[in-house]
Amino acid sequence: MRLRSGDPEAIGGYPLERRLGAGGMGTVYLARTASGRRIAIKLIHQQFADDEEFRSRFRQEVVAARRVSGAFTAAVVDADPEGAHPWMATTYIEGPTLSERISAGGPLSGAGLRTLAVGLAEALRDIHRAGVVHRDLKPSNVVLSAEGPRVIDFGISRATGQQTLTMTGRVIGTPPFMSPEQLQAPREVGPESDVFSLATLLVYAATGQGPFDADSPYLTAYQVVHEAPKLSAVPQALRALVEPCLDKDPEHRPSVAELLVQLMDLPDDFDPAPARPDADGIDSATRVLGGTNGTGTAGAGATSGAPVVAGHRTLPRIGTGLRRRWRSVVAAAVAVAAVGGGVALLGPDFGPDTQNTARTEDEGGAPEPAAKALPEGFAPWQASVRGGKDIPDELRCVTRGADAYCGGGGVVATRLRAADGKPLWTVRSPGVPASGVHFGGVTGKAPDGTGTGAVTVVGYRISDDGTPTRAVALTEHGEERWSAPVGGSSTLLTGRTRNTALYRGDVLSVDPGDSRIEARRADGDGSVRWSTPFPPGTRCAPYTPGPRAARLYAFCASDAQLRSLKPDRPTLRPLDPADGRLGEPVPLDGQWRPVGELGGKLVLAKEREENLDFAGYTAVALFDPRTGKVSRDPLRGASGDTVSVTEGADPVVAGGALYFVERNGQAYSVDPATGRVRWSRQSGVEWVSAPAVADGRLYLASSSGRVTALDARDGDPVWSTSPRVESLGNEAGATARVAVAGRAVIVSAAGNTVFAFDTERPPDDE
Template identity: 55%
Template sequence: MSLRGGDPAEIGGYPLEARLGSGGMGTVFLARTSSGRSIAIKLIHQQFAGDDEFRIRFRQEVAAARRVSGAFTAAVVDAAPEADQPWMATTYIEGPTLAQRITDEGPLGGAELRRLAVGLAEALRDIHRVGVVHRDLKPSNVVLSAEGPRVIDFGISRAVDQQTLTMTGRVIGTPPFMSPEQLQAPRGVGPRSDVFSLGTLLVYAATGHGPFDADSPYITAYQVVHEAPSLGAVPDALRAVVEPCLDKDPERRPSVDELLVLLRDLPSDLGGTATGEPGAGRTRDMLTQHHLMTPDTPPPTTPALASSATSAAPPAPAASGPPATGTAIGGRLRRRWQPVLAAVVAVAAIGGGIAVLTTGGADGDGDGTDGRGTGAGRSAAAPGGTLPDGFEPWRTTVPGGREDIPDELRCVARDDALFCGGGGVIATRVNPADGSRVWTAKSPGIPVQGMHMVGATDGTVIGYRIADQDAPQGPTQEVVALDADSGEELWSTPSGAQSTAVTGRTQDAVVAGSAVVTVDASNSRFEARDAHSGKVAWTAPFPDGTQCAPVPAGPRLLAMCATDAEVDALEQRSPTLRALALDSGELGRPVTVDGPAVPVGDADGSLVLLSPHYEGTARTGYDGVVRVDPASGKVTRSRFDQVYDGTPGMVDGTVYVSGQTGRVTAFDPASGRKKWARQTGVEGASGPAAGDGAVYFSSATGRVVALSPDDGKKLWSTDPQADGLTGEQNASPRVAVAGRALFVAADDNTLFAFDARKPPRSG
């Protein structure tokens, strides 16, 4: 369509020729470069130009897209995300998406199918050569241009040497076209994950349905991990190439270069397919626009996963010490279900590793929280408005582990120490005053993905360790205790892995005073251990027919349980809560919650949970708050005014949901009433942390914002402190608080500290 009155004559020096379309957030124009090359320019509407949300989105798109631009993608020509009216220009690509083509005309065949296969493999070769893994290769991200297929939408791609662009607590990708490792260990996916996705895409193109399609995305995910692909309708010549791409083991899949050799040897006519209706069995695609790298809508929500539970531990002997009470350890959870349970539940991960009860103990109040949030980032160190003795702002780098595992650095402030760890991070104690390293934990002698340091009590640091997939036989997940003074390992015990399927968060252990309550490796009982010695004090079997996880609620400990059928179906529908006696493990009477619910904290003696909202089987956010009074068994539910998507958290008696684009919304947990909403400019913010009269959010770039908990007013914000794209989003706070001192974990294992009353100047 022609230009209209009021349209600019040019943007960024590029003369405009026509309007391609206009949406709620911007207008797309056809323009030409001085050499005559057609480009599409998206110009954000003026009324949104001052909104940080769109600048963040552009910043993400431009950084990823420029790195991967090539002959087989919609290359970024130019962009100005910081302009008064932001814009981005890409190569203009005419043609339908593969999803549109299959819907309108049915599966591809013959030479057309061969051209698609070779073209997509060439595109992946170019993407991988610049160190990027696409991670979301699917029909709506492939445009069928006259010159061949083009791969678009790098909104959730990951540079191999950078953190991810999307939320840790969620599966990154679209289940029918994802690889097994994306579902089991998404932080470590490599280029051969894209090869698997290419295999599924070619099956879809040839037959109109994916090789693992099912009625539910959860069953689809299970079949991706465990079942053989359905390839009966794939032409024989193509099947011989596709089948090795769909091997469950990435190392047995061909590389893109090897794949290209196989594809180029295919006959020109691959034959037809045996499908019925056009597009039969196709999973609905949500993104179909292709003029620019990323559409106005955010990537589709997919089932969630926990950041630290990637596989389940086999049964193994417990740490020393006879149980006071006990039962035979059952094996109700089928072995092959265990790795995927932590990956494809339809709720967001609400925390990592271990939670801490506010029961007091030798160090005061457990983890330093005030009983109104679950591990929400407060600290007993430097109480009140003080700073650690001798404190000066500092910056350091925490030692990393394996280079192929993203770091997910997090720290816990405790008394006069700062304990840091995470996936791919070696557990380290840091002096909070100057950032100097006190100790680094010794390797246990087996490859490990990292140790999440998330609790401390009575001179003991508690962590959650996940063995690497290449490790020899042994427990894949362990709860570990380290001596706080020396870093020496005191004890470890294999841990279960089903808690994410039950609660929506990885929480197979809870620190309660000087004790640690864990889920045993068989996922059949609770065990209470002395935090320092590891001696078992008591065991408590799960109620018959259930799988359970410990959930702290202020000074109380609750057992949250789902039925075996719910866990097997990967759908927690009506969980039950029971009081769990800290001195004996005795379980109280059950309280049933009607509908799925995710615990986030506690307020006024009641457990606070959020209610996920679904459209079909896809979780699209949260639509309300649920409160359970453990004493009376009363359950109350309040609805939000709308559905809110993002990472939930709770601190100081307020529930927060922080969106990927920086918008934070605060809720009253008693009524579900929205207290305020604020665009923070912090992209991919993690969970909240509170202290010194403010609530803090930060991203992997090290950008920090302080908000007033009363009205959301921005008190201050900082510039990014680390290199890279925008960071991944995670429920556990990036900010650890010690009085006025803030300790911020950022990308590339960067850790920095400053006085909350004297933040680094922005700009």
């Protein structure tokens, strides 16, 4: 990656050549010493330089990296952890990360797998001999150099016996590769934790999937702690060695020195095990490998079930997380990634898509301020909503009148009083939460007189027996009106992990056989009002910019494109809400994601890929349904140079502006009609989810409950709060977590936590 405007020309006297990657805490550059030796320099983001918690962690990383000097690690060349802008330089190791290699070439076997296993065991032996516990061994922290595998990034490591630093509000690590004790008691982990992580990494290298992979990071963490590993696809010779390393009890695992001796006895030509069903009945051949996002962070993921039979076709079931091919959930390693969150704004109809529609269509780029008032009797509050399986996940909330309706995390829906958080009712889901499947929304006549029909709350019931997820329509009192099974490929086709779309009182979904779009009246009995078959050889997903948007659409792609998980030649079709009739197809060149509506035109953002995975956005487009024309413009900065926004939160259209937020917290306001960046600011909140604009402010939040407000017109910071809860991490492209009710902000955070405060009196205003 080229250097960007604003990047320094040199660090510590070392001239910079290019960017190697960026994360929530810092940026990594390629540089050279005076003798021409190439080095990698990690520079901490400026906003964290005065944060003693981050500085302490960075000092610890430098100390740990300097103590480790084995042949399989990167040596520290220079560092300045005490400077005004802290940095560290290490030897540059050329080669792909293990995650990049698996994504591009598939699982390793034979001599290549043995070399990796022995090399990593030797690396851990050297690290442990130096008195350091790495604590973040994962595919993106292993570089496959010409001289063998190298272990990098000691951002969350610690010296043996040293007090473990844990960042406020976060559990640190990457769930698919963490040990049970790291998830349960992070201050007590020792070298045995690295042995567990090494075993998970070797399973990933041999099969392309981790032994505890699941659709949700929270379910992954649950399985790490409570469930047996999935090892049926691991070569028998290797399985016999890694299985003891995955014991839940650290005392029962072999030491890394003992494991190294056993690994060295592996033959170079041991055969891979044939693909066969795991314990959950999913054939490993149907699972999908995770890729990288261009910054060296990656993970492995899986499809959510067995093949779906649609007519005469047999197609793999598309899981909710595959738009991003299940990126690893990385929590807070310096210069890698951190926890995220976001904010939602609610309009007259109250579905999640309303997050992408401001109360006004002000063409100037920000909504007009409106009179703000607190709910009657309001006082700051915090509540915890219990789910069906009681597995902590993340809710999503919308407001309506004096109440907030939330769903997700094992909760079909719950109704909380906005003034004090008192729960009025809760309907729980019996199944395990699925990543990104949170809440349908609320539709019907609103207190301000807009909308029609009886109030209906739409959520999802995830079964515990493998049957399809059901859309559930509830009354405003929590009584069930109807439920219906839903399927579909919405994540791949629209980038949204939503199985339903609310549009003017209708609930739209795809049937479980993935063959047609169906519409039901939200306040009816659940019967199908109309049904539209997909065009032959394709699959489609309905999309609406909001429950009361001007138009309704369908995004379609061929079966072949969906099987490849890369629908780069989709078609956009108008969808008649009266009878479901599909309009003429409009071809889209490349992967375009719908993000909202502007003046009756559909706004799309063009995705880009790096190393086979989604990496961000490069352009915007407007589709005019009246003419059928699509206008496209590249993203450009104030000087006219092209801009590439990196991966992060869901883009949002609000108040005539398109907002992007990168995972490191960098926020952009873009003119959707021209692609020109109006302003760009660092929010200081990492891994934020979708933003919202209300009363002239842009609200951003993380799953740890940290909230930041920026001025929507120029991006200037207004206030920022501290984290509230510990969080495992965050999915890529997360939807909004905050609803604005007048002057109250209602935030949903990790662990089914919901809290509220006055926007004019934020807690711990920084």
